[in-house]
Amino acid sequence: MEQLFNISVITDNFTYFMIGRFPHGPLGGVGLTLYLAVASCILSFIGGLILGLLSVSRFPAVRYPALAFINLVRGMPLLMVIFWMYFLLPALFGKIPENNTVILALSLFTSAYMSRIIVAGIDGIPKGQTEAATSTGLKSWQVMYYIILPQALRNMIPSFVNQFVSLIKDTSLAFIVGVSELTHVATQINNRTMAFPTEIFAFIAIIYFILCFAFTTLSRWLEQRLSWSKAI
Amino acid sequence: MKKLVTLCMMVALATITVKAAQAGDTLADVKKKGVLTVGCKDSLPPFGYIDEKSRQIVGYDIDFVNAIAKKLGVKVELKPVTSASRMPQLQEGHIDIIAATMTKNAERAKVIDFSHAYFLTGQKFITKKGSVNSLKDLEGKRIGTAKGSTSEKNVAAAIPSATILSFDDYPQAFLALMQGKVSAVTTDEAILAGILAKAPTKGQFEIPNIQISDEPYGLGMRKGDTNFVNFVNKTILEMEKSGEAKAIFEKWFGPTTQFHLERTFKISADK
Amino acid sequence: MLNYTFDWSIITSGQYFDWLLAGLITTLKLSAISIVLAFLLGLLIAVMRMAHSKPVRWFALAYLEFFRNTPLLVQIFFWYFGSYKILPVFINDWLNKTGFEFAAAAIALTIYTSAFIAEDIRSGVLSIPKEQMEAARSAGFSYLRSMQYIILPQAVRITIPPLVNQFLNLAKNSSLAMTIGVMEMTYQARQVESYSFKGFEAFTAATVVYLVLSIVITALVNLYNEKVLNVHKAA
Numbered sequence: 033m034e035q036l037f038n039i040s041v042i043t044d045n046f047t048y049f050m051i052g053r054f055p056h057g058p059l060g061g062v063g064l065t066l067y068l069a070v071a072s073c074i075l076s077f078i079g080g081l082i083l084g085l086l087s088v089s090r091f092p093a094v095r096y097p098a099l100a101f102i103n104l105v106r107g108m109p110l111l112m113v114i115f116w117m118y119f120l121l122p123a124l125f126g127k128i129p130e131n132n133t134v135i136l137a138l139s140l141f142t143s144a145y146m147s148r149i150i151v152a153g154i155d156g157i158p159k160g161q162t163e164a165a166t167s168t169g170l171k172s173w174q175v176m177y178y179i180i181l182p183q184a185l186r187n188m189i190p191s192f193v194n195q196f197v198s199l200i201k202d203t204s205l206a207f208i209v210g211v212s213e214l215t216h217v218a219t220q221i222n223n224r225t226m227a228f229p230t231e232i233f234a235f236i237a238i239i240y241f242i243l244c245f246a247f248t249t250l251s252r253w254l255e256q257r258l259s260w261s262k263a264i
Numbered sequence: 265m266k267k268l269v270t271l272c273m274m275v276a277l278a279t280i281t282v283k284a285a286q287a288g289d290t291l292a293d294v295k296k297k298g299v300l301t302v303g304c305k306d307s308l309p310p311f312g313y314i315d316e317k318s319r320q321i322v323g324y325d326i327d328f329v330n331a332i333a334k335k336l337g338v339k340v341e342l343k344p345v346t347s348a349s350r351m352p353q354l355q356e357g358h359i360d361i362i363a364a365t366m367t368k369n370a371e372r373a374k375v376i377d378f379s380h381a382y383f384l385t386g387q388k389f390i391t392k393k394g395s396v397n398s399l400k401d402l403e404g405k406r407i408g409t410a411k412g413s414t415s416e417k418n419v420a421a422a423i424p425s426a427t428i429l430s431f432d433d434y435p436q437a438f439l440a441l442m443q444g445k446v447s448a449v450t451t452d453e454a455i456l457a458g459i460l461a462k463a464p465t466k467g468q469f470e471i472p473n474i475q476i477s478d479e480p481y482g483l484g485m486r487k488g489d490t491n492f493v494n495f496v497n498k499t500i501l502e503m504e505k506s507g508e509a510k511a512i513f514e515k516w517f518g519p520t521t522q523f524h525l526e527r528t529f530k531i532s533a534d535k
Numbered sequence: 536m537l538n539y540t541f542d543w544s545i546i547t548s549g550q551y552f553d554w555l556l557a558g559l560i561t562t563l564k565l566s567a568i569s570i571v572l573a574f575l576l577g578l579l580i581a582v583m584r585m586a587h588s589k590p591v592r593w594f595a596l597a598y599l600e601f602f603r604n605t606p607l608l609v610q611i612f613f614w615y616f617g618s619y620k621i622l623p624v625f626i627n628d629w630l631n632k633t634g635f636e637f638a639a640a641a642i643a644l645t646i647y648t649s650a651f652i653a654e655d656i657r658s659g660v661l662s663i664p665k666e667q668m669e670a671a672r673s674a675g676f677s678y679l680r681s682m683q684y685i686i687l688p689q690a691v692r693i694t695i696p697p698l699v700n701q702f703l704n705l706a707k708n709s710s711l712a713m714t715i716g717v718m719e720m721t722y723q724a725r726q727v728e729s730y731s732f733k734g735f736e737a738f739t740a741a742t743v744v745y746l747v748l749s750i751v752i753t754a755l756v757n758l759y760n761e762k763v764l765n766v767h768k769a770a
Contacts, residue, residue, distance in 0.1 A: 053314075127357040128358075129358070210345055219307075224307055224309070224313060226438065226462065227465075
């Protein structure tokens with residue numbers, strides 16, 4: 033506390049911040065944060081696609097449960113979803129490592145939001161296309177699969193990247209259940225050194241910012257490119 | 265309305281399908297997979313903390329489970345847990361044994377099984393020097409501790425007028441004390457001594473001689489996991505006999521450390 | 536062998552019910568205070584973001600980007616544990632006495648949410664035809680006055696539904712305050728779990744509360760959309 037800022041706590045523990053106990057122990061730090069975010073992003077894309085398609089189904093018996101589920105998840109804080117998964121998954125499926133519990137919780141939570149993006153994307157394709165495709169004799173799933181989805185998904189790419197940014201931020205909650213991602217690693221170091229909370233939390237804020245801002249910028253760039261090619 | 269109905273259905277589903285992890289034969293399982301998965305603290309010197317150089321978890325608790333694993337002929341996998349997460353983790357089968365400064369008490373013994381006590385300490389306070397001489401001085405004050413710990417319950421009973429702030433772990437509570445956010449941090453003396461020894465401004469703090477409870481630590485295992493509990497108990501009694509248990513104590517708390525604690529207990533079979 | 540027996544009575548009465556109720560009140564208080572402050576701050580940032588002066592615009596942009604692209608949890612930790620080095624001593628002392636954890640959570644939630652609100656307000660403003668600003672300026676209003684009297688009142692009306700959604704997000708995000716010891720809903724649910732080992736009951740109670748909150752608020756937004764916005768569009 034004598035000097036204003038002391039960055040030696042960062043430089044001394046830099047490797048630990050980046051990869052945790054790897055390679056002689058499990059991966060942690062930034063490495064684990066990215067792993068959690070990427071794995072959850074892939075799973076929640078699949079989950080979101082399924083939920084999204086179910087929620088625009090012509091059959092009420094399919095549509096309403098899907099909508100109810102989406103709203104249930106969207107109504108809960110992510111922290112609650114994590115706690116629930118933490119309780120439910122082992123009871124339902126037996127032993128599951130925490131990393132996977134967190135990935136499943138993040139995926140479930142993000143799927144609900146992804147599904148809304150997908151529905152919006154589908155709505156964004158002019159109705160005329162569906163009608164035209166149907167009148168050529170295609171079945172409704174074929175219309176969706178060959179005509180609507182390929183265009184809709186392309187338009188949604190920027191929104192997906194934004195969801196990925198949210199996921200990177202959300203992985204910080206994994207700290208609560210003891211998964212050694214960046215925030216957990218930072219609290220470990222903070223707990224051990226005790227004198228440098230300002231430096232440590234400012235440092236990881238900057239790391240998160242760099243990661244997220246890079247993807248936000250990518251998303252904006254994609255948005256411009258896509259709107260440009262649409263204009264042609 | 266529909267959402268509420270669905271929710272109720274989900275809860276009902278959960279009700280039906282919920283079954284707590286069964287206590288199989290952990291001893292046989294661990295031998296079969298060749299790994300003993302241990303829930304430990306990862307920022308609580310000298311019980312369990314990350315060594316800055318090796319980036320691995322070390323400490324008093326760790327040495328005990330290492331000895332047990334060695335006897336079993338298996339490897340150790342360490343999983344960091346908090347005071348609040350360790351029991352669910354054990355019950356759900358994420359870990360095989362808890363070695364995380366866990367106090368044996370009757371309430372917990374209803375849910376899990378404990379080994380004999382492998383460490384003995386008592387709950388005290390850490391405060392700014394000279395600010396607290398008796399429990400009275402803490403009345404109506406803000407006191408920090410950790411979520412889900414016995415310390416939290418003990419202090420609420422001992423000083424009902426105090427505001428208890430529960431953090432994820434003790435060092436965070438101590439940080440709050442250093443910054444003046446709480447007037448005292450309470451937990452077991454050995455943990456407090458560990459925190460104080462590592463504190464950058466240790467001269468400003470002290471541990472007044474006020475004890476509000478005895479805290480025997482036990483290794484936690486799933487309820488009814490008799491073979492495993494017997495094996496662990498046998499092992500730690502042997503460690504006491506051979507002097508290994510004492511050596512571990514000396515290594516982490518003895519005169520060569522910053523703590524200079526006296527070993528006032530021996531590991532023995534509980535009545 | 537363990538068998539989980541459900542005991543719903545523990546959360547419907549007695550000590551645990553009191554805890555959960557206290558948690559709900561804290562959650563509502565924290566969310567209400569933060570949303571008001573976040574709205575005011577967001578309004579300020581939105582105006583700065585559209586200002587003529589370049590440094591002001593850049594400051595607002597940097598603020599937006601930084602706080603939107605950092606996890607809320609890290610911001611909460613920063614304000615709680617890290618801010619003592621940058622806050623004046625007397626503010627620190629005062630906050631410590633009054634309960635820093637609540638203040639730190641409110642500050643973090645306010646700043647985080649204000650960044651999102653600012654963008655919502657900005658898109659609201661951009662949806663107001665440019666000509667209105669030009670007309671106001673040519674009628675002799677200054678830039679700020681035109682904003683104040685002509686543009687913002689309309690923009691805010693359009694922005695109300697997204698703002699309410701931000702409030703919902705904020706109420707859900709306030710659960711993160713438990714990590715620094717604010718005794719809100721999720722904290723209390725966790726507390727009930729660790730005292731009674733009845734996790735299912737405690738988490739169900741908390742979940743139902745959050746859901747009721749979102750259902751009620753979402754319903755109000757839908758009503759507003761139909762009654763207020765459509766009526767005006769039709770007119």
